[in-house]
Amino acid sequence: MTRVFIAIDLPAEIKERIAETQKVLARSCARLTFVAPRNMHITLKFIGEVEDEMLEAIRSALQGVSADPFEIAIRGVGANNLRRPRVVWSNLEDAGKTGGLHDAIEEALAPLGIEREERAYTPHITIARVRQFDPSLLGAIEQVMAKEFGSFRADRYTLKKSTLTKQGPRYEDLMEVVW
Ligand code: 3AM
Numbered sequence: 001m002t003r004v005f006i007a008i009d010l011p012a013e014i015k016e017r018i019a020e021t022q023k024v025l026a027r028s029c030a031r032l033t034f035v036a037p038r039n040m041h042i043t044l045k046f047i048g049e050v051e052d053e054m055l056e057a058i059r060s061a062l063q064g065v066s067a068d069p070f071e072i073a074i075r076g077v078g079a080n081n082l083r084r085p086r087v088v089w090s091n092l093e094d095a096g097k098t099g100g101l102h103d104a105i106e107e108a109l110a111p112l113g114i115e116r117e118e119r120a121y122t123p124h125i126t127i128a129r130v131r132q133f134d135p136s137l138l139g140a141i142e143q144v145m146a147k148e149f150g151s152f153r154a155d156r157y158t159l160k161k162s163t164l165t166k167q168g169p170r171y172e173d174l175m176e177v178v179w
Contacts, residue, residue, distance in 0.1 A: 001049040001050065001051060002049065002050055002052070002055055002161055002174075003048060003049050003050075003161065003162045003163070003164070004047045004048070004050060004055065004058070004159060004160060004161055004162065004174065005043055005044075005045060005046045005047055005048075005159075005160055005162060006043070006044040006045045006047070006062070006105060006157055006158070006159055006160070007041035007042055007043050007044055007157065007158055007160055008041065008042040008044060008072075008098070008154055008156075008157050008158075009041055009156075009158060010040055010041060010042070010074075010125065010152070011150070011152050013150060014040075014074055014149045014150045014152065015037040015038075015040045016037065017147075017149045017150060018037070018040060018074075018090060018125065018127055018149055019037045021077060021090075021127065021144045021147055021149075022034045022127060022128060024140055024143055024144050025088060025127070025128055025137070025140045025141070025144070027140060028134060028136040028137040028139070028140035029134040029136045029137075030130055030131075030132060030133055030134040030136065030137035030140075031130070031131040031132035031134075032088075032128040032129065032130055032131060032137075033128060033129045033131055033168075034127070034128045035126050035127060035128065035129075036168060039168070039169060039171055040125055040126075040127075041125070041160075041171075042072075042092065042098060042123055042124070042125055043126075044098070044101060044102050044105055044157055045102060045105050045106060045109070045117075047109070047114060054112065055174075057112050058109065058112065058114075058159065059159065059174075059175055061108045061109055061111075061112060062105070062108065062159060062175065062177055063177070064108065065101075065104050065105055065108045065177065066177060066178075066179040067097065067100065067101050067104070067179055068179065069153050069154060069155040069179055070094060070095070070097040070153070070154055071094065071151055071152070071153055071154075072092050072093070072094045072097075072098065072151060072152060072153075072154050073092070073093040073094070073148075073150075073151035074090050074091075074092060074125065074148075074149035074150060074151065075090075075091060075092075075093055075147075075148050075149065076090065076091045076145055076146060076147065076148075077089070077090055077091075077127065077141055077144045077145045077147060078090075078091055078124075078141075078145065079141060082138075082141075083138075084133055085130055085133070085137065085141070086129065086130050087126055087128075087129055087130070088126075088127045088128040088129075088130070088137075088141060089124035089125055089126050089127055090124065090125045090127055090147075090149060091124060092123045092124065092125070094123065094154075097154075098123040098154075099121055099123060101157070102121045102123070103121075155178060155179050156176055156177060156178040156179065157176070157177055158173050158174075158175065158176050158177075159173070159174045159175040159176075159177075160172065160173055160174065161173075161174050
């Protein structure tokens with residue numbers, strides 16, 4: 001079995017800027033797990049554990065799913081719940097294009113029996129996960145909430161293998177779809 005998901009990768013300079021922001025969040029008294037810069041990405045679709053045969057079917061189905069290249073601006077820091085965050089993330093400005101790609105991927109994978117997400121899709125870059133909340137986290141988020149991390153032209157996505165280890169997840173690229 002292979003644990004897989006689909007994501008858009010980020011340019012190195014954007015990941016470096018997000019890492020600077022992690023330092024500000026680290027000064028709060030909340031207990032946080034930070035996403036390592038090499039692992040930062042925009043998840044398009046989490047699939048989960050699949051057999052080899054299904055993995056091949058996913059590869060074939062994704063061949064046909066693309067978009068026209070589009071601009072993504074990474075701007076602002078927010079959270080899944082601004083009063084008591086569990087996930088701190090950065091927001092995207094992309095005129096809804098990433099959401100459109102997410103929908104197209106779900107459409108292509110549904111015939112394989114891969115379920116659609118029940119929750120509405122909110123494209124984001126996870127920066128930190130909250131292990132233990134502390135109110136000082138809200139002030140730390142406020143300090144960085146207007147930060148701009150830069151923009152880039154999205155023209156590909158990647159099918160990734162995820163291996164969970166004690167040191168955190170390890171991601172490997174299995175396939176890249178370039179538009
Ligand atoms: O990009 P984010 O951080 O939103 O949280 C995991 C991460 O999302 C999510 O898939 C992305 C790559 O690991 N993920 C992990 N397990 C999941 C699950 N069981 C999951 N998403 C939905 N259901």
